[in-house]
Amino acid sequence: MEQPLSYEAAYAELQQIATAIEDETVSVDVLAEKVKRASELIAFCQGKLRATETEVNKIISQMERGSNG
Template sequence: MATKPKKNEPADYEAALQELEQLLAHIESGALPLDQLLAGYQRGAELLAFCRNRLQSVQEQIQVLDQHMSQPVPE
């Protein structure tokens, strides 16, 4: 069962990555006023942390599965 995202938290990794890519395009365009640039940078940092945490979680799950699969099968 999936947990409900917190306010302003992306629904999943793919949504966070897509938002981050769009945000980077806006920032790199150079068309944002300073206030929006700062807000965009802060949001980008939040999205990056979300993606890193999600990847870490998946990596840990894979390690658990690998350990389980490498154990000998009882006869």
């Protein structure tokens, strides 16, 4: 069974893909596949960042309400 993807793992894979593309070590045959995977990883990371931002804002809001009460 596959482990759930973490932000760190997704980011590391994105860096590997970017480096391979920049170094031109990705063959034309797999370039589209790598770009598609990079797109999926970017969407995953953006979702994680949005969820984290929402959670942090909620915690800060609760802390502010608690200190004002």
